Amino acid sequence: MAKITFDIKENFGELSKAANGWTKELNLVSWNNREAKYDIRTWDEEHESMGKGITLDKEELIILKGILNNIKL
Numbered sequence: 001m002a003k004i005t006f007d008i009k010e011n012f013g014e015l016s017k018a019a020n021g022w023t024k025e026l027n028l029v030s031w032n033n034r035e036a037k038y039d040i041r042t043w044d045e046e047h048e049s050m051g052k053g054i055t056l057d058k059e060e061l062i063i064l065k066g067i068l069n070n071i072k073l
């Protein structure tokens with residue numbers, strides 16, 4: 001299996017923190033030297049290991065923002 005590389009270009013914020021120190025974050029990440037995408041997933045404290053997450057391009061993030069803006073909380 002090929003090694004997955006990543007480069008966190010920008011951190012937009014932390015959504016939550018687990019008791020084990022892992023944080024769920026919104027970041028702009030380049031995976032395998034490709035164009036950076038918006039990414040929500042859990043990371044260890046050193047940002048060396050990550051959990052499962054979701055990656056969105058700009059258009060998908062704009063749509064998600066619109067959906068979230070219309071949710072009554």
